[in-house]
Amino acid sequence: MHDEVVLKKIKRSVLETAKENKVEIYQIILFGSRVRGDYREDSDWDILVITKEKLDRDKFWKLYTSMKRKLASL
Structure with a gap:
């Protein structure tokens, strides 16, 4: 898969x-x-995701786990 296609999929998955x-x-x-x-x-x-608001620990881990699962399937 071309880098541009992968980047678009990563961005879409993160959002x-x-x-x-x-x-x-x-x-x-x-x-x-x-x-x-x-x-x-x-x-x-390697990606860094910066959120608009500070996340508490529970919300951070929920987001991290969901994102990791979704990105691993790409």
Whole structure:
């Protein structure tokens, strides 16, 4: 799968999961080897998701778990 297609799927999944959990996303940042350009075919995708509001521990873990599950299926 091409990088652009994967990035669109990641963004869509993050935004859908946030909406399902009633969390507003401020920014999604890609970092690591994919940004530097020194990635391999089997490299992972490093993303940072910044929310508009501070999340309490329970809401954070619920969002994290949901997001991890959805992204793992890509």
